Amino acid sequence: EVQLVESGGGPVKPGGSLRLSCATSGFTFSDNSMNWLRQAPGKGPEWVSSISTTSGHIYYADSVRGRFTISRDNAKSSLSLQMTSLRVEDTAVYYCARGGGAQHWGQGTLVTVSS
Amino acid sequence: DIQMTQSPSSLSVSVGDRVTITCQASQDIKNYLNWYQQKPGKAPKVLIYDASNLETGVPSRFSGSGSGTYFTFTITSLQPEDIATYYCQQFDILPLTFGGGTKLEIK
Numbered sequence: 001e002v003q004l005v006e007s008g009g010g011p012v013k014p015g016g017s018l019r020l021s022c023a024t025s026g027f028t029f030s031d032n033s034m035n036w037l038r039q040a041p042g043k044g045p046e047w048v049s050s051i052s053t054t055s056g057h058i059y060y061a062d063s064v065r066g067r068f069t070i071s072r073d074n075a076k077s078s079l080s081l082q083m084t085s086l087r088v089e090d091t092a093v094y095y096c097a098r099g100g101g102a103q104h105w106g107q108g109t110l111v112t113v114s115s
Numbered sequence: 116d117i118q119m120t121q122s123p124s125s126l127s128v129s130v131g132d133r134v135t136i137t138c139q140a141s142q143d144i145k146n147y148l149n150w151y152q153q154k155p156g157k158a159p160k161v162l163i164y165d166a167s168n169l170e171t172g173v174p175s176r177f178s179g180s181g182s183g184t185y186f187t188f189t190i191t192s193l194q195p196e197d198i199a200t201y202y203c204q205q206f207d208i209l210p211l212t213f214g215g216g217t218k219l220e221i222k
Binding site: 035037044045046047050059061095100101102103104105106107108 | 147149151157158159160161164165170202204206209210211212213214215216
């Protein structure tokens with residue numbers, strides 16, 4: 001069974017940093033591109049970032065480029081998102097998702113940016 | 116970015132109803148489209164992938180069709196547990212983009 005478990009969310013002040021992690025199992029992690037998506041309260045999902053299987057290709061939404069960094073550890077089947085210079089508008093549930101189509105999502109971790 | 120126009124945004128339904136949701140892409144996305152169901156406080160769950168393929172374990176009352184720019188999602192006989200918000204999502208070109216969602220409510 002495919003499992004993705006996010007962690008690392010929590011409250012943070014504007015300008016602060018957080019590192020999200022996604023532990024995976026049930027599939028060959030190194031064969032799959034991976035994604036981070038988010039969903040602000042009461043809004044639809046929004047793509048944040050994608051990383052290819054060997055980390056050779058990395059993409060970011062314009063809204064987070066230069067502030068967020070995606071990375072992966074194929075040996076540990078894990079995905080990370082380092083978030084810096086956080087803004088109030090970054091408040092959302094953050095999900096990791098498997099594959100180019102982001103077909104399978106974890107349960108999410110809530111990031112709240114507030115003073 | 117590819118714009119996904121989903122309609123309707125909300126629908127008042129009764130158990131047993133046939134429900135159809137449409138999604139139009141701003142350019143040809145071939146069949147690179149997923150349909151998700153989301154219940155409050157839960158992550159989106161894929162029901163249909165590649166426009167028309169039923170995800171394993173998903174009841175056969177759910178179906179999807181279309182290619183290119185026009186797609187439809189159908190629930191043939193709505194069950195109480197189907198009350199949720201549904202999203203289409205294209206994955207032909209980054210950024211991945213979503214329709215605005217269709218919220219089903221009981222009539």
